[in-house]
Amino acid sequence: MNTNTPQIVIEVRDLRKSFAGHVVLDGIDIDVRRGETLVIIGRSGCGKSVLLKHIIGLLWPDGGTVAVEGQILARMSSRELYGVRLRFGMLFQNAALFDSMTVAENVGLALAEHTRKSRGEIADMVAHKLELVGMQGTEHMMPADLSGGMKKRVSLARAIAFDPAYILFDEPTTGLDPITAGAINDLIVELGDRLDVTSIAVTHDMKSAYKIADRIVMLHEGRIIQTGTPEEIQNSDDPVIHQFINGLAEGPLRAI
C-alpha cells in the first residue's frame, strides 16, 4: 500500500437512500484509496449491502453521488457504466452462481461475452483462476453440487476472471464454518497482494474485518460513526463501537 500520497479512487459523497419511507443511508461520505482494503462494519440490516450496491450502480441514490476515478456513476450512459463495471468484480453474499451453468461456464462467462478469445484460451484462464482460489479440477461441476465455502471460492474466481482493479465483497464469510471463513479471509488477503486490487468488503464478522482490513468504517443508523485502522477501531472509546466489536448484549444497542 502506498501510504505517502494515497490516491482516492472511489468517492462517496452525502449518499442518501430510503426504502418505502425508511431511511437506510443518511448522508454517507467515504473515500477509498488505491490499493487498500476497506472494510465496512455494522449490524445486520444497517445498510452495508445497500451501500456496496450503490458503488457499482446496482442501486441508485436518492441524494448524493458515487464517483469512480472521478466519474460520477449517475451521470454515465449505460455503455459507460458497463465499461466501469468491467473493472469491478463482486463476491455476492450467497455466491450468486448461475445455477444453470457449470463452474467453468460461470467463471468464463465474462470472458466469453466480452472478449474474442477462443474456447481453449478461456478454458486455460478459467483453470488458472480456479487454481488461485484452490478449486482446480472442478470445471465440470454444477453449483448445486458444491458446499457453501466452495461456492464462495468459485464466485471469487468468477469475480477475478476479468482481472478487475476493484473487488467488492458482500459478507464474504457469512454462513461459513470458522475454518472455511479463515481460509476465505486468507484468500482475500493473498489475492489482494498478488493482484494489486482495491477492495471494499462489508461484514459483521470482526475476525474477518481485522484480518483483511487496512481501514475499517463503522456504519450505524445510516451514518458513519468512525473510520480508522483496525487498531484505532479496537481501541475506540465510542460505546456503540465498543459494544459491537466485542459482541456485548449490554450497551447502547439492543439485540434485534
Added chain:
Amino acid sequence: MAIFIRGLGRAALDFFADVGGLFLLGMRLLRVLPRVFGSPRLLTTQMLYMGVNSLPLIVLVSVFTGSVAAWQAAYQFEGFVPMRYLGTAVGKAIIIELAPVLTALVVAGRVGASIAAELGTMRVTEQIDALEVMAIDPVRYLVLPRVISGIIMLPILVIFADLVAILGALAVAVNMVNVSSETFLNGVKAFFYVSDMVAGLTKAAIFGFIISFIGCYQGFTTSGGAAGVGQSTMRAVVVSAVLILISDFIVATLMFRL
C-alpha cells in the same frame, strides 16, 4: 369506506406502476433487439425448450380439443345441418380460434410460469445482479432470447396443433359420427381460406410475445424470497391468460370485418 378507498388507490398505483414497468422493459428490449442474433446459442436453447419440449403436451391437448369439437358440432348439427359441413365448421373453429388460444393458454401455464420462476429465482438469489456486475445486460441475455423465441415458436406449435386437432376431429367423425373421411376432409377444404390461417398464426405470434414478455417482467420484478417467486409465477400465468383472451378479441375484431 376509508379502507376501501385506500385499497382502490393502492390497486390503481400498482396497476400504473406495472404499466410503466412493462413500458420501460419494452423500451430496453427494443434497444437490444439488433443484437438478437449475436448469441445464437441463447436463442436456440430457448426455442428448443419452449417449442420442442412443449410439443408432446400440445399434441395431447390438441387431439382432445379436435375430438370434442367434432363431437359437439355433430351433436348441434344433428337433424338441422348436413354432416358434410362438419369438417368446415370444426376446421374453421380450430384454425381461427381453438388451436391458437388453447395452445397459448397451455404454453402460458408451462413456459410462462417457468420463465417467471426461473428469472424470479435469479433475481432473489442476486444472479441478475451478478450479470449486471459482469457488464452483461440481463435484458439482452435473459429477456431478448425468451421473447423472440416465444414469438417464433408459438406459431409453429399452433401449426402442429391445427394438424393434430383436425386429425382428432377426423377420427371422431369417422369412428363415432359415421361421416366418411373423404366427406369430412372435403368439408375442411371447401371453405379453407389462407387468410384464416394467417389470422390464427398472427394471433399465435402475439400470444407468444405476451407469454414470454409477461413471464420475464414478473420474474424481473420479483422480490421477497421463495414466497415472492411463487407470487410472480402465479401472476405471470394469470396476467398472460387474461391478456391472451383480451388480445384475442381485439385481433378478431381487427382481422375479421363483418
